[in-house]
Amino acid sequence: QVQLVESGGxxxxxxxxxxxxxxxxxxGPILSINLMGWYRQAPGKERxxxxxxxxxxxxxxxxxxxxxxxxxxxxAKNSVYLQMDSLKPEDTAVYxxxxxxxxxxxxxxxxxxxxxxxxxxxS
Numbered sequence: 001q002v003q004l005v006e007s008g009g010x011x012x013x014x015x016x017x018x019x020x021x022x023x024x025x026x027x028g029p030i031l032s033i034n035l036m037g038w039y040r041q042a043p044g045k046e047r048x049x050x051x052x053x054x055x056x057x058x059x060x061x062x063x064x065x066x067x068x069x070x071x072x073x074x075x076a077k078n079s080v081y082l083q084m085d086s087l088k089p090e091d092t093a094v095y096x097x098x099x100x101x102x103x104x105x106x107x108x109x110x111x112x113x114x115x116x117x118x119x120x121x122x123s
């Protein structure tokens with residue numbers, strides 16, 4: 001089994017910054033994670049991709065966060081991060097970590113989701 005633990009959400013004023021973190025673990029040592037990303041779901045809306053980054057590839061972002069959010073990953077720590085700057089009220093949502101194609105000693109997981117962390121942007 002692969003588990004994800006998220007942290008870093010909270011309340012921030014418009015224009016402020018937050019950094020989300022997500023660490024993956026498994027029942028055996030993780031050998032590779034093909035794709036790591038962040039999604040969000042605002043009240044009354046569908047879940048949407050915010051950013052994702054493949055192994056050895058370039059990150060992609062939705063248009064509304066380009067230039068404000070930065071996704072990064074640390075393969076040694078099996079972790080992905082989302083640096084969010086110049087936050088706006090419309091960024092308020094529950095943010096979910098997502099990993100795809102996880103190979104670990106003794107198993108494989110096609111996709112896993114984190115538990116979600118709430119980000120509220122309000123004055």
